[in-house]
Amino acid sequence: MTAIVLPADLKRWAVKHLREQLGKMGHDVSIDTKTPKTMSYPLTKPLITVGELTPTKYDHVQWDQELAINIRAGTRQNDKVCDDLSRLIAGILTDPTISQAEDSPITSIEACNGPYPIDDSADVAHSYLTVEYHCVGEIRQ
Incomplete structure (x- = not known):
């Protein structure tokens, strides 16, 4: 059988990387790949959700992969914490x-859109951004 790629x-690697980097900077945040089914407001600490948009094959061993990051913190009237954390x-x-970080699959950064504010029905400030990368795929035999 030939190897497949x-x-x-990427999203789970990014969760780990962000948790480590933000922790080193003294930020206490909740971060995961899923938004909790229920949330009580005001949030006790910022909530970061990391998702991934549809990957596209770039070449034999690389993929274009794009992260989608949601950041919720503070309140609609007090959005500075969310804005600062998003930036x-x-x-x-x-x-x-980032391509040199531990276990990074990233070979290059292609684009970043945002962060920009999102209207949220809850009393929480909400920002969103996407980051596109070229990544080395996972080779399976």
Whole structure:
């Protein structure tokens, strides 16, 4: 059987990377790949959800992969915490050295859109951003 190349598990790698980087900077956040089914407001700490949009095969071993990040923090009237955290996350995920981070599948950063505010029916500030990368796929025999 020949080897096949799967897209990297980018969103789970990004959750781990963001948790480590934000923790080093003293940020206590909840971060996962799923939004909790129920949330009580005000949030006790910022909530970051990392998703992944549809990957596209780039070449034999690389994929174009795009993260979708939702950040919820503070309140609709007090959105500075959310804005600051969103900008910090954009900076972490577009750091030119991200390809050298431990276990990083990323070979290059292609684009970043956002962060920009999202209307949320709950009393929480909500921002969204996407980051597109070229990533080395996971090779399976």
